[in-house]
Amino acid sequence: MTQVNLPVSVRALTAGDLPRCEWAGSSTHLDYVRRALVRAEHGEVAYLAVCPPSDLPVAIGGVDFAAKAGVGTVWQLVVxxxxxxxxLGTHLVRACETAVTERGLPQAELSVEHGNVRAHRWYRRLGYVDVGERTEEWDVETADSATARHRTVCTVMRKDL
Known part of the structure; x- marks a missing residue:
């Protein structure tokens, strides 16, 4: 196997990128992203894209500065x-953490579903620690293209920056 190393950059995700981000999730998820980009225009959110030289997003995610006072809430990460x-995910998380510190906030927080053991281990390797749990819910697209409400228990994790 030949290994190819490509440089990547991080930039703000734009609404114009969304048609090229169908890999990121269902149309319901991309609607959430679209709404987050509107909030980014008001400074409530930083929504980032990791891009190779083609400038096409290959990883996206954001930081919500309004979700909880005193921390940046990292969310909607997808590679x-x-x-x-x-x-690429680690690069994205580090960029989100930079956005948090640039905002003058001392901590980043995120949540991971209880059943997502692989992600939980990864966040621990990145320095996040468990600080509690909470129930979260969001709309998901079903197999027949309807919308259903997904409700789950998540572990809340935090990192001092």
Missing amino acids: HPALRSCG
Whole structure:
């Protein structure tokens, strides 16, 4: 196997990027992203894209500065399925953490579903610690393209920056 190393950059995700981000999730999820980009225009959110030289997003996610006072809430992280486990997610999380510190906040927080053991371990490796749990819910698209409410218990994790 030949290894190819490509430089990546991080920039703000734009509404114009969304048609090229269908890999990131269902149309329901992309609607959440679209709404987050509107909030980004008001400074409530930083929504980022990791891009190779083609400038096409291969990992996206954001920081919500309004979700909880005193912390930046990292959320909606997703890496292109064909490029997972290549370090792009770590690069994205680090960029989100930089956005938090640039905002003058001392901590980043995120939540991970209880059943997502792999992500939980990864966040621990990145320095996040469990600080509690909470029930979260959001709309999901069903197999027949309807919308249903997904409700789950998540572990809340935090990192001092």
